Amino acid sequence: MKQILIIDDDEKLGELLTQYLERYDMQAHVALTPSKGFELLKKIKPDLLILDVMLPEKDGFEICREIRAKSSIFGQLPILMLTAHAGVTDRIVGLELGADDYLPKPFEPRELVARIHNILRRSSDDNCLRDIKNINGLEVDSLRREVKLDSEVLDLTTMEYELLILFMQFPNKTFTRDELMNRLRGIDAELFSRAVDTLVSRLRHKLNDTSKTPRFIKTVWGRGYTFVGEQI
Amino acid sequence: MKQILIIDDDEKLGELLTQYLERYDMQAHVALTPSKGFELLKKIKPDLLILDVMLPEKDGFEICREIRAKSSIFGQLPILMLTAHAGVTDRIVGLELGADDYLPKPFEPRELVARIHNILRRSSDDNCLRDIKNINGLEVDSLRREVKLDSEVLDLTTMEYELLILFMQFPNKTFTRDELMNRLRGIDAELFSRAVDTLVSRLRHKLNDTSKTPRFIKTVWGRGYTFVGEQI
DNA sequence: CAGTAATGAAACAAATACTAATCATTGATG
DNA sequence: CATCAATGATTAGTATTTGTTTCATTACTG
Incomplete structure (x- = not known):
């Protein structure tokens, strides 16, 4: 590291x-x-x-x-x-x-x-850190900037990708919306909008994760979101 | 020797x-x-x-x-x-x-x-190792500095050629524009312009790769470009 | 179970990124 | 020095992404 x-x-x-x-x-x-x-x-x-x-x-x-x-x-x-x-x-x-x-x-x-x-x-040209994470069937190849869901490549936007790797870095951690916004956007903690919700919603759709019992992104009511799963 | x-x-x-x-x-x-x-x-x-x-x-x-x-x-x-x-x-x-x-x-x-x-x-034209790469119908003969697309020789400029072999050196890696500029010019060139985009555009045209579903150079939105394909 | 707050997601608007054409500059060549 | 090719910069037009609004839905509270 x-x-x-x-x-x-x-x-x-x-x-x-x-x-x-x-x-x-x-x-x-x-x-x-x-x-x-x-x-x-x-x-x-x-x-x-x-x-x-x-x-x-x-x-x-x-x-x-x-x-x-x-x-x-x-x-x-x-x-x-x-x-x-x-x-x-x-x-x-x-x-x-x-x-x-x-x-x-x-x-x-x-x-x-x-x-x-x-x-x-x-x-130092030793940057070839090709760490492939695999959590619960979701695989991220940071070199290729590619995400595979059950061996199928997903087409994610920048924000969606950023959000996902943030989640996957800390599986099972519950993030508040403020926290997510801070980490994704940087500084302004003030968030009157529902941008995060929208983002999560979009990501969920691409992850095919819209059921009542989510496979990846769980809503923690009144709190925020949690990405569930153990890293393989 | x-x-x-x-x-x-x-x-x-x-x-x-x-x-x-x-x-x-x-x-x-x-x-x-x-x-x-x-x-x-x-x-x-x-x-x-x-x-x-x-x-x-x-x-x-x-x-x-x-x-x-x-x-x-x-x-x-x-x-x-x-x-x-x-x-x-x-x-x-x-x-x-x-x-x-x-x-x-x-x-x-x-x-x-x-x-x-x-x-x-x-x-120099006669380098020590003559590695002919062939990716997805695109063939590079670095000895002759010649590129063939489906057995037809392409006429590439220096930059186009350099860009192409850089891409082909790391197929499927997503390069940011900064990265490409750095590697192509050798120094950390600031990027005020769309020079890379222009270059990519020109190369794409010569590669006949301007469709929405590119055969070679994929745009990674908000990130950069990726040369797709597995080496044969 | 009604009432309220939180959330999901669709539709729209704004911001941002990309392409490609065009013009300017550079550099090589004779 | 003129000419031409290669490359860089600029920009208009377009596509994509991202933020906001809104409303239906869901979960909590008493």
Whole structure:
């Protein structure tokens, strides 16, 4: 499992990312201050560092420079910089200092994951993590981005697929609608709409799972949804 | 047998590579200094040059530039750069100067061999391994750089060809546009445009694959593209 | 069992992604 | 330097997905 170190003073963002990255088989560690960051850096030896530019004590550029200076140990460590401004200069400066990529806030979690994968693939070509999950006749091949139900390929949209792999990552966990929306869309927890219900409904249909006694997605009344089943 | 010239002052690495490359039917020659390198360059006329960036006398970038300047003789000579840092800038500078690929140290020997094969395949017509792939009626002869669709030769541009063999290398893998761009251009090219879409569109037309139910290149909505089919 | 809240799903609307045509740029060639 | 081919960028038009609204249905409550 890939270890990701996040140095960012935004606690909430850290938590969110931790949860989100978990779904993609990555373990995130959050350091709220640079000093704490350096500490964790040595301790967990992450595969990738996500670095906010705006930080207390010293800024992300400074940290980036320091890390690159100690090239013997962390010279290879891929770094992804986050910043509040979409300015070009930041980007160039960051890249000059040895960051591997750059992402302006606010960003879509999905976008972040895509970039992480990119960086990790570039820096070490061992990304062929073809983990095929099979739960109760439902099979997900993440490399092909393909889902098979009883050996028949399903045609899922992006959201449906995302929802499904989220469910399958935590079988038998009951998600509230808020939780699902947060993990799928990222930030805005406020949800007046029934978007999740609709999404679940659509997925259920494609999974042929509309009976009273659902095979996969169970409704937990007044609470949310649960994907039932044990992984084979 | 392919001749590989390595210019690197790390004697031990040179030896190691020499031994390793031998296994893959390549003969390596090591020059510890640039001057010695130029000497050997003329003498053995290698099929590929592996160039360390950190060298005594002058650095790898300088050498790369010099060689590219003498375009008449060594203009075509494929160059693979090695460097100690994984920074993007190095990569960009290297590629701008005309290097064909770039590999940050430390690297896996296997990785190096893979890249060498890649470069040789790209840059010369007579590569070591003539692998003819045939997927679903589409036949690629990488030696001749020729593609046949149902026994009829197609006239593809460089990019179209590169895209096709990338697809065929990983049938059924879903590539995102970023991924495709990265692999095709070698560097992490930002994607402001629909360049990939355009390229895919052009390739599809040449493959006669524009129907709703594509024979080869499937659009994965919200994600990217997949080349479908099992290799025969 | 009536009343109320929560849910499912259809229909519509809005947002988003894709294709392909066209134009612009680059780069090679003579 | 002119020409042509290849490739990149732009964009209009279209298709698809996703969010919202609505209403019937279901589950809970007293």
